[in-house]
Structures are given as structure tokens and as C-alpha cells.
Amino acid sequence: MLFLSRPALPVLEELSRRLDHGVVVCLTEAGAISLARREALHLENVLFVLAGSDEIPWQDGYFNWVVGPEGAPMTAEVRRVLHPEGRYVAGPSGSRGCGVVDVDKEGSDLLS
Numbered sequence: 001m002l003f004l005s006r007p008a009l010p011v012l013e014e015l016s017r018r019l020d021h022g023v024v025v026c027l028t029e030a031g032a033i034s035l036a037r038r039e040a041l042h043l044e045n046v047l048f049v050l051a052g053s054d055e056i057p058w059q060d061g062y063f064n065w066v067v068g069p070e071g072a073p074m075t076a077e078v079r080r081v082l083h084p085e086g087r088y089v090a091g092p093s094g095s096r097g098c099g100v101v102d103v104d105k106e107g108s109d110l111l112s
Contacts, residue, residue: 001065
């Protein structure tokens with residue numbers, strides 16, 4: 001699962017707990033990456049990557065889910081990293097990023 005911004009820590013904790021396999025990747029700005037990594041140090045399957053949504057450092061078709069800010073269009077770069085059967089979800093955003101609230105055990109049912 002790829003977040004185009006950094007979600008709030010409680011969201012990450014819930015996703016980390018509920019995903020039995022896979023990883024949650026959050027694209028983060030330079031000024032926020034150290035704090036984000038410290039806050040989420042206890043989450044083994046959450047990564048923060050210094051990158052923007054216009055140049056995602058991952059292989060084509062890697063992510064089953066990409067979550068962007070509400071109203072954000074799905075760009076060509078997002079399409080590139082999204083698996084052909086994957087889903088793009090625009091969720092409500094706030095000062096800490098997207099606020100997606102639920103993923104089932106297998107990560108197959110994302111709700112905003």
C-alpha cells in the first residue's frame with residue numbers, strides 16, 4: 001500500500017496491525033521524514049520514503065493500493081506503480097496526510 005502523503009500515526013498503527021503481509025509505504029518530504037520514522041519506529045511493516053508523487057521510486061505495477069489526498073487526480077506516475085488490478089483511493093486529508101480508516105485482514109477492502 002502506498003500513501004502519497006503521511007497519514008496520522010493512529011491510521012498507520014491500525015493498518016500495520018491489520019495487514020498480515022505486505023508493507024505500507026508513505027512518501028514524505030525532507031523536513032518530516034526523521035520525525036515520521038521516529039514516531040513509527042515500532043511499526044515493522046511501515047516505511048517512509050523521501051520522494052514525491054511525481055517520481056515514485058518503485059517498480060511498475062508494485063502496489064495493490066495507492067492512497068492520495070482528496071481531490072488529487074491519478075497521475076501517470078501513480079498509474080505506473082499501481083498493479084493492473086490495484087485501486088487508487090482519494091481520501092480525506094488533514095494536517096497529517098490522508099485519513100483512510102479501514103483495511104480488512106488481507107488488505108482487500110479499503111474504505112475512506
